[in-house]
Amino acid sequence: MMDKNNINTTFPTIDNVKFDSSYSLTSTIVSVQMKVFTPNNAGFVFYAGGSAMIDTSLDRYGAIIYGYTETEVFLWRPGKDTSNGYLVYVGGKWGNGESSQQASIVEVTVKVIDFDGVCQLPPDIPNADVTVNNNTARYFCNPGYYQLEDTDDFISFDNNNWQPTNFECIQICEAPLPIPNAEVMRFNNRAMYSCREGYRSMSGSNIINCTASKWQTTTFSCYALSCGPAPNITNADVLVNDDGAMYDCDYGYIPSNTNNRIVCNDSVWSLTDFKCLSTYDIHITVLYSKYHVIVHFPFSI
DSSP states (O other): EEESSOOOOOOEEEEEESSSSSTTTTSSSEEEEEESSSTTSOEEEEEEESOOOOSSSSSSSSSEEEEEOEEEEEEEETTTOOTTSSSEEEEEEEEGTOOOEEEEEEEEEEEEEEEETTSOOOOOOOTTTEEETTTEEEEEEEEEEEOTOOOOOOEEEESSOOOOOOOEEEEEOOOOOOOEEEEEETTEEEEEEOTTEEEESSSOSSEEEEEEEOOOOOOOOOETTOOOOOOOOEEEEEEETTTTEEEEEEEEEESSSSOOOEEEEETEOOOOOOEEOOOOOHHHHHHHHSSOOOOOOOOOO
16 A cells, blocks of 8 residues: 655655566566545556656646566655645546546555566567567568568467577668769669660679678679660660660550660661550551542543
């Protein structure tokens, strides 16, 4: 039983409850409950708080604040000289005045729930967070890290232990070094270079990996094609690769034929009749071929 008025000290007042043994904070839950005996909520149980904040010392409030270690619980309560402080307070705007409560005497119960292997927390994995739903846990890598391939992010609890997992989070490396006249695409710690339009790749691998926060070196480079940029075709994109180029029609357009590739020979691009036609152009062509137009010319003999 706790009575805020049975002590001679002023706020704050600290009580402590010693545990019967030392408990691991990773496999236990500690809670403090308060049972009230006065109206309007006699018999109801309220939870104490882990922290409290009020904006002025004149506000009415109610709280037993608690913190704990492996061996004991500390309880902070308002002192007897604080007329606006209660162990339990429900009032003001809460509930529009319905079932209000101002209690200075409560029964305090401290509970230590020790999982003891029955419902223990899943294993801690560096640089990862975990969410638990019933007997299933899922891991997520923290920002700046990614999940290593072929590792399991789900594990289950078999009523005795959590399943083992090889889940691992790898730190994402900084951007790889740029290569002149080349674009780079990356996925996690793998990067792939490709030459920009008008350039051709030379010897050297265009794919590199980052291991232990260090990118592999590569001799990949790009040099200018003797033909220069590929000719422009209206409503088409062009992809240049080595000494060749390939056209691809924009969305909403269709190719006129399959001659969408050209090559660079002797500093000159080969010719192509490839075009990208809109569906409107195709409709007019079909409509024109469907009807025959006959024109009569006057003549004399």
